[in-house]
Amino acid sequence: MKTTIYDVAKEAGVSIATVSNVINNNGRVGEKTRQKVLKTMAQLEYSPSVVASALTGKKTNTVGLLIPDISNPFFADIARSIEDRGNELGISVIICSTDNLEEKEKKYISLLIRKSVDGFILASGVKSLDLLEEVMEKKIPVALIANDIPSLPITTVTIDDFKGGYIGTKHLLSLNHTKIAMIAEHAWSNIQRINGYKQALLEQNVEPREEYFIKTEATIERGKEAGLQLLNLEEPPSAIFACNDLLAIGAIEAARELGFDLPNDLSVIGFDNTVLCRLTVPKLTSVSQPIHDMGKKVFDMLLDSDFTNQKTLFMPELVVRESSGKYKDTV
Amino acid sequence: MKTTIYDVAKEAGVSIATVSNVINNNGRVGEKTRQKVLKTMAQLEYSPSVVASALTGKKTNTVGLLIPDISNPFFADIARSIEDRGNELGISVIICSTDNLEEKEKKYISLLIRKSVDGFILASGVKSLDLLEEVMEKKIPVALIANDIPSLPITTVTIDDFKGGYIGTKHLLSLNHTKIAMIAEHAWSNIQRINGYKQALLEQNVEPREEYFIKTEATIERGKEAGLQLLNLEEPPSAIFACNDLLAIGAIEAARELGFDLPNDLSVIGFDNTVLCRLTVPKLTSVSQPIHDMGKKVFDMLLDSDFTNQKTLFMPELVVRESSGKYKDTV
DNA sequence: ATGAAAGCGCTAACAT
DNA sequence: ATGTTAGCGCTTTCAT
Numbered sequence: 001m002k003t004t005i006y007d008v009a010k011e012a013g014v015s016i017a018t019v020s021n022v023i024n025n026n027g028r029v030g031e032k033t034r035q036k037v038l039k040t041m042a043q044l045e046y047s048p049s050v051v052a053s054a055l056t057g058k059k060t061n062t063v064g065l066l067i068p069d070i071s072n073p074f075f076a077d078i079a080r081s082i083e084d085r086g087n088e089l090g091i092s093v094i095i096c097s098t099d100n101l102e103e104k105e106k107k108y109i110s111l112l113i114r115k116s117v118d119g120f121i122l123a124s125g126v127k128s129l130d131l132l133e134e135v136m137e138k139k140i141p142v143a144l145i146a147n148d149i150p151s152l153p154i155t156t157v158t159i160d161d162f163k164g165g166y167i168g169t170k171h172l173l174s175l176n177h178t179k180i181a182m183i184a185e186h187a188w189s190n191i192q193r194i195n196g197y198k199q200a201l202l203e204q205n206v207e208p209r210e211e212y213f214i215k216t217e218a219t220i221e222r223g224k225e226a227g228l229q230l231l232n233l234e235e236p237p238s239a240i241f242a243c244n245d246l247l248a249i250g251a252i253e254a255a256r257e258l259g260f261d262l263p264n265d266l267s268v269i270g271f272d273n274t275v276l277c278r279l280t281v282p283k284l285t286s287v288s289q290p291i292h293d294m295g296k297k298v299f300d301m302l303l304d305s306d307f308t309n310q311k312t313l314f315m316p317e318l319v320v321r322e323s324s325g326k327y328k329d330t331v
Numbered sequence: 332m333k334t335t336i337y338d339v340a341k342e343a344g345v346s347i348a349t350v351s352n353v354i355n356n357n358g359r360v361g362e363k364t365r366q367k368v369l370k371t372m373a374q375l376e377y378s379p380s381v382v383a384s385a386l387t388g389k390k391t392n393t394v395g396l397l398i399p400d401i402s403n404p405f406f407a408d409i410a411r412s413i414e415d416r417g418n419e420l421g422i423s424v425i426i427c428s429t430d431n432l433e434e435k436e437k438k439y440i441s442l443l444i445r446k447s448v449d450g451f452i453l454a455s456g457v458k459s460l461d462l463l464e465e466v467m468e469k470k471i472p473v474a475l476i477a478n479d480i481p482s483l484p485i486t487t488v489t490i491d492d493f494k495g496g497y498i499g500t501k502h503l504l505s506l507n508h509t510k511i512a513m514i515a516e517h518a519w520s521n522i523q524r525i526n527g528y529k530q531a532l533l534e535q536n537v538e539p540r541e542e543y544f545i546k547t548e549a550t551i552e553r554g555k556e557a558g559l560q561l562l563n564l565e566e567p568p569s570a571i572f573a574c575n576d577l578l579a580i581g582a583i584e585a586a587r588e589l590g591f592d593l594p595n596d597l598s599v600i601g602f603d604n605t606v607l608c609r610l611t612v613p614k615l616t617s618v619s620q621p622i623h624d625m626g627k628k629v630f631d632m633l634l635d636s637d638f639t640n641q642k643t644l645f646m647p648e649l650v651v652r653e654s655s656g657k658y659k660d661t662v
Numbered sequence: 663a664t665g666a667a668a669g670c671g672c673t674a675a676c677a678t
Numbered sequence: 679a680t681g682t683t684a685g686c687g688c689t690t691t692c693a694t
Binding site for chain 2: 002047048049050051052054055060061062069070071073076077079080083084087090092093094095096097104107108110111112113114115116138220249256275276278279280281
């Protein structure tokens with residue numbers, strides 16, 4: 001049988017309350033007794049049951065992480081940063097890939113509620129706001145990372161997406177591009193990025209063109225489709241700003257297929273600065289999110305009620321690689 | 332307060348035992364009572380506590396997944412496949428990125444034991460065999476995926492690594508390459524791949540050369556270093572077989588840096604067939620593991636004692652893309 | 663400083 | 679078919 005607190009108590013000749021106290025460092029234990037208990041705990045290889053402890057109202061030291069897909073490198077990076085912080089704190093992270101499906105979202109959340117997780121970190125766009133409010137009513141902490149629901153008071157860690165869109169576009173503008181297209185996806189963060197893009201254009205008196213703007217899903221395939229569509233335009237753009245790296249990679253594929261030579265005939269920049277950026281040819285210029293810091297921060301905010309419903313904004317940074325270059329009117 | 336089984340019992344006018352029975356579908360409940368209980372459960376939005384249930388000896392419906400690094404696409408894929416199966420079964424998966432560090436491995440395992448997880452799935456090379464045996468002594472199920480510890484009787488799902496090494500090499504041989512180098516990493520699976528590689532060479536009377544063989548860590552950087560070393564040889568290889576895609580990508584970078592034109596001057600093939608293969612230029616030929624099937628299988632074997640300590644072997648397949656081509660003696 | 667005992671929410675005999 | 683009750687391993691008053 002598994003050793004319990006009773007075994008330790010008996011062996012050490014003390015009560016279970018005392019053992020409990022030494023486990024939790026709850027004062028009122030004489031130094032001698034403490035040592036004796038510690039020793040027998042070691043002897044018996046006793047390890048306290050989190051399950052039993054949780055039943056008495058203590059934490060489960062487990063949080064749920066909802067992301068669209070763990071096999072997407074961007075989210076895998078987020079997961080890793082959160083997991084690392086969890087490991088430091090002795091808290092386990094349960095992964096939940098929702099594929100942005102409301103059904104999966106619900107299933108995962110209700111299961112994790114039954115498991116009494118200490119909180120939820122959401123990196124996916126939340127489909128079911130009702131569910132989310134239900135969770136918050138139950139006083140289960142919730143925090144968002146790399147996405148926001150502006151309509152809700154909720155703990156959030158994001159980058160300044162407006163600025164992200166702005167600096168990316170500025171970069172292209174500074175390379176003399178004016179025919180700058182944007183491929184975005186449906187997400188709140190993207191709306192801000194789009195606004196930043198438009199702001200940058202307007203500041204240079206460049207009128208955003210309707211046909212240079214595509215909204216689609218965040219996959220390489222869709223990015224390629226969008227790229228194809230853009231580059232087959234009568235007057236194709238000389239630069240494409242993709243709202244995430246996957247879309248950018250798709251756009252690059254499209255460009256290669258159509259015989260464009262990057263960055264001479266076309267500049268492409270991405271967003272997120274994932275590991276993928278260094279794999280593309282040419283290497284992808286991208287707007288970077290400080291994922292590691294963000295993961296740590298969101299975890300800490302989740303657990304510290306001082307931060308409840310606060311919003312933390314990190315600053316994006318442009319990482320210039322080889323996929324963006326000076327505009328040359330070669331046509 | 333949270334609704335408990337008592338609230339439901341009282342509201343429905345039955346005993347908690349009856350409620351428990353309808354929750355668990357434990358026969359002996361009249362249809363009328365069952366309906367009544369079901370209804371009040373819904374009314375009260377009752378959701379049974381897994382924690383309390385676990386304390387009475389039932390499962391926690393949680394497993395731990397130990398991998399080297401969730402941000403490595405190969406392992407993210409494994410995680411996803413396991414998570415998917417878990418979701419179907421109502422079982423949660425806790426991610427544990429060990430970085431192949433014994434210290435982390437220990438910390439994760441002992442924490443998860445305290446949490447009474449139902450089992451462990453290990454995708455990382457296990458550093459501490461003692462720890463592993465300790466887990467098995469505690470009768471906690473353990474299963475390995477994509478790696479093996481031949482010295483231990485333990486549930487395992489792998490591919491036939493020997494065959495993987497063999498078919499990759501055969502492919503290169505069939506393209507008339509004879510100067511075939513191999514970049515491997517330290518892992519049991521790689522030993523088998525190496526054996527397969529040697530076997531294929533021997534069958535064609537090609538003598539494996541010492542200088543064409545490098546063992547290193549599984550990162551792009553190391554792959555690049557290895558590639559540089561190989562290609563700077565007096566008589567550089569005409570083909571490189573990397574034991575995983577990361578190494579292959581590094582090798583491709585090295586080749587590009589040195590001005591090699593793939594696949595004309597050099598063929599490179601990888602192993603694992605990760606998403607990265609379609610991102611490289613040229614697209615990477617790679618030996619594929621049926622990860623999705625393997626994830627499902629390992630989960631099922633973990634939970635079904637019929638399979639305890641059995642070893643399941645899946646078959647690798649070669650996915651030919653653009654990075655491997657006919658040998659041309661252009662030098 | 664330490665111990666006795668109640669209770670957390672549930673399961674599983676055992677009764678009825 | 680349904681109810682009673684004794685745990686599961688731990689935390690936490692409340693006594694001593």
